[in-house]
Amino acid sequence: MLKKAQPLLGADFENTEQALIRLSGQHANTVMLGRTLLQAAPPITFGLKAAGWLAAVRRGRQQLNNSFADALLLQFGGATGTLAALGNQGLAVSEALADELGLANPEAPWHTHRDRLGTLVCACGVVTGHVGKNGSRH
Numbered sequence: 001m002l003k004k005a006q007p008l009l010g011a012d013f014e015n016t017e018q019a020l021i022r023l024s025g026q027h028a029n030t031v032m033l034g035r036t037l038l039q040a041a042p043p044i045t046f047g048l049k050a051a052g053w054l055a056a057v058r059r060g061r062q063q064l065n066n067s068f069a070d071a072l073l074l075q076f077g078g079a080t081g082t083l084a085a086l087g088n089q090g091l092a093v094s095e096a097l098a099d100e101l102g103l104a105n106p107e108a109p110w111h112t113h114r115d116r117l118g119t120l121v122c123a124c125g126v127v128t129g130h131v132g133k134n135g136s137r138h
Contacts, residue, residue, distance in 0.1 A: 002120070003102065006068050013061045016131070017054060024050035053134050060127035067120040074098040077109025 028047035035041055076094050077083060083090025098105035110116070 002068065002072055006072075009064065013057065013064075016057055017061075020050050020054035020057065024048070024054060053130070056130045057127070060123070060130050064120070064123045064127060067116075067123040071116040071120045073104040073106045073110070073116070074101065075106075075109065075111050077111060081109035081111070083109075 024047045027050060028045060030046040031043050032046050033040055034044040074097060076097055078085055086093050095105050
């Protein structure tokens, strides 16, 4: 399911980045009130503000891509992670299945170790925070 989600998110990122590139270029000289801690500050341009959003989205995209790379791996270890039901063919079956599914074959079964998925979910949360913050203020 993660393999199906990644290109969908990638397309959304691409659209968002292109829109922010256009917005920052179109408003490179559009002066607006700067803000710091919700207080008025010296003026900035709206283009600079949009460029900041773009930078945050790009950082989030990179972190999400890194997290996907870590999380896209096979979970196939049997009930206790030993592959015992497959006898001496366990590792060969695991490698073949990973190849067929286009997933990495992990160093050990991970069904009780969800740190990679947790990292991916956190990366999604950070990106959602960037986009939500921008949408709620303007």
